Amino acid sequence: MNPWPDLQPVLAGIPWAVVGAVATRAYMPERATKDMDILVRRRDGDEVQARLHAAGYKVVSRLAVPGFLVRAPDGAEIDVILGSYPWLNEALAHVRQDPAGYPVLDLPYLVIMKLAASRLQDTADLSRMLGLASDAELARVRAAVARYAPDDLADLESLIYLGRYEMQSSAAD
Numbered sequence: 496m497n498p499w500p501d502l503q504p505v506l507a508g509i510p511w512a513v514v515g516a517v518a519t520r521a522y523m524p525e526r527a528t529k530d531m532d533i534l535v536r537r538r539d540g541d542e543v544q545a546r547l548h549a550a551g552y553k554v555v556s557r558l559a560v561p562g563f564l565v566r567a568p569d570g571a572e573i574d575v576i577l578g579s580y581p582w583l584n585e586a587l588a589h590v591r592q593d594p595a596g597y598p599v600l601d602l603p604y605l606v607i608m609k610l611a612a613s614r615l616q617d618t619a620d621l622s623r624m625l626g627l628a629s630d631a632e633l634a635r636v637r638a639a640v641a642r643y644a645p646d647d648l649a650d651l652e653s654l655i656y657l658g659r660y661e662m663q664s665s666a667a668d
Contacts, residue, residue, distance in 0.1 A: 499531045499597065500567045505550045509543060510587035511535045512600040514576065514608055516616075521593040522602055522624040530564075530572035534600065534608075536587070537561060537577040544575070582607065582643045602632055603639030610640070610647045618654070625651075626658025 499517060512518070515532030519525075535543050544554065544563065551568040558564060561577040580586075586604035593599045600608070602624065609617040628636065633655060640651050 499595075500569065500571050500573070501597075502533065502547075502573075503598070505546050506535075506543060509535060509539050509546075510584075511539075511543070511598065512587060512590045513593065513597045514600050514605060515574070516620070517597070518593065518599040518605055519620050519624060520595075521591055521599045522605070523620070523627055524623075526620075530574055532574040532576060534576045534578050534583075534587075536583060537579045540575070540577045547573075547575070580607075580643075582639070602628065603636045606636050606651070607639060607644050607647075610644055610650065621654045622658035622661060624658070625655045626660070626662035628655075628658075 502511070511533050513531060514534045515530075516526055516528035517531045540562075544565075547565050548554070552565040552573070555564045555566050555572070558574055558576065561579075562575050565573050565575060567573060582604055586600055589601050590598040591601050599605070606621060606624070609621050625633065625636070637648075637651065640647055
């Protein structure tokens with residue numbers, strides 16, 4: 496498991512969660528990534544940036560999505576995504592802990608984010624996470640997607656099917 500900077504003391508009192516590749520390790524085997532992505536409410540962006548700066552993090556650039564890239568004192572890169580999604584407060588109130596203790600976005604909301612991004616790597620992550628998810632977790636994912644991204648329901652079902660097929664095939668090997 497890759498070590499990442501512990502942002503919990505720096506961002507204490509501000510709701511945030513790890514998203515992206517680092518978050519997926521709560522739901523599937525870890526994969527390599529060059530940076531850690533975190534999600535905060537857009538209205539908390541200035542406070543987050545100020546606290547990170549005070550802790551020795553340097554702003555490197557803006558992101559293609561609302562947010563900014565910072566470099567930790569140890570050189571680790573962190574993308575700070577500034578969100579204003581209709582589900583964000585609900586998601587940040589119900590974060591999960593990954594195996595290293597980082598707060599990560601709960602599976603339904605991580606799925607919604609990755610469906611919206613729809614990059615090739617996000618699609619691969621989705622099929623693996625959904626293929627390993629329990630029936631109860633899938634029910635929660637389906638409900639969240641139906642509520643917040645109903646146009647993605649057909650794609651979700653395809654990814655669940657492909658993920659289950661992939662996970663069964665790799666278990667048989």
